[in-house]
Amino acid sequence: MSPEPDRLFAQPLPQVPDFAFNEDVVRVFPDMIKRSVPGYPTIVENLGVLAAQFAQPNSVLYDLGSSLGAVTQALRRHVRTEACRVVAIDNSSAMVERCREYLNAQDSMYQELLPVEVIDGDILSLEFQPASVVALNFTLQFIAPEQRLALLTRIHRSLLPGGALILSEKLRFDDDQEHALLADLHVAFKRANGYSELEIAQKRSAIENVMKPDSLEQHRERLLAAGFTKVVPWFQCLNFASLIALP
Numbered sequence: 001m002s003p004e005p006d007r008l009f010a011q012p013l014p015q016v017p018d019f020a021f022n023e024d025v026v027r028v029f030p031d032m033i034k035r036s037v038p039g040y041p042t043i044v045e046n047l048g049v050l051a052a053q054f055a056q057p058n059s060v061l062y063d064l065g066s067s068l069g070a071v072t073q074a075l076r077r078h079v080r081t082e083a084c085r086v087v088a089i090d091n092s093s094a095m096v097e098r099c100r101e102y103l104n105a106q107d108s109m110y111q112e113l114l115p116v117e118v119i120d121g122d123i124l125s126l127e128f129q130p131a132s133v134v135a136l137n138f139t140l141q142f143i144a145p146e147q148r149l150a151l152l153t154r155i156h157r158s159l160l161p162g163g164a165l166i167l168s169e170k171l172r173f174d175d176d177q178e179h180a181l182l183a184d185l186h187v188a189f190k191r192a193n194g195y196s197e198l199e200i201a202q203k204r205s206a207i208e209n210v211m212k213p214d215s216l217e218q219h220r221e222r223l224l225a226a227g228f229t230k231v232v233p234w235f236q237c238l239n240f241a242s243l244i245a246l247p
């Protein structure tokens, strides 16, 4: 189960299919996300540090759109609170299967880790339990825009006082110049990580129909509309950011 380098878009494709979290993506995912998302390792590790400040006994810590469980692993490295558990959920069966293998490997290396349940399912139909931490790490951008407010409203209802939602997303910018500058710098980041112009172009066309980023202002307004009282950006690297939203 050792991860492979991402060469999924290296050869010219007659027609670039819409991006899907299938077995091909699972095989290269750790390499792909690290080389594509500026700040990803910093966000994941510090998400664990942040979560440790909000975690409460007898509550759930959710990792929504968990992919291979990088956030779940960080939660288990950092959170020392008694009687809480992690629920990771993803609707890609290929991701879930590999995620369970990685978490079993973590279990066999460390003692006294938080218990974790990995659900193969849709976060839009999840029955939330009382939660102290909810992580949406680069997942909301893949949810249909018209479903996003309802999901955040349900998350808000599940959060205990003193808990937090941590939301990481790719951003778009209303100012055309700001948008173009940060988009160009993101391309430079990918180039510096060894992606060719062809890989960058084909990946862009694969994700354009399935991943719809919002602006920081849209996120803030929607989070307030969902019932959150405070929205605090804690990290930004180029056009990728992470926010803390308080219930």
Ligand SMILES: Nc1ncnc2c1ncn2[C@@H]1O[C@H](C[S@+](CC[C@H]([NH3+])C(=O)[O-])CC(=O)[O-])[C@@H](O)[C@H]1O
Residues within 6 Å of the ligand: 021, 033, 044, 064, 065, 066, 067, 068, 069, 070, 071, 089, 090, 091, 092, 095, 121, 122, 123, 124, 136, 137, 138, 139, 142, 143
């Ligand atoms: N409706 C849905 N229900 C459940 N899962 C979903 C849904 N829609 C998309 N997903 C899942 O959300 C994940 C998004 S990746 C998250 C990275 C991870 N958080 C990480 O920190 O490594 C982000 C990226 O690849 O840029 C995929 O695994 C999808 O299957």
Ligand SMILES: O=C(O)C(=O)Cc1ccccc1
Residues within 6 Å of the ligand: 019, 032, 033, 036, 037, 170, 203, 207, 211
């Ligand atoms: O690659 C990109 O341009 C992205 O915006 C991030 C990304 C990372 C992994 C899967 C899909 C999108």
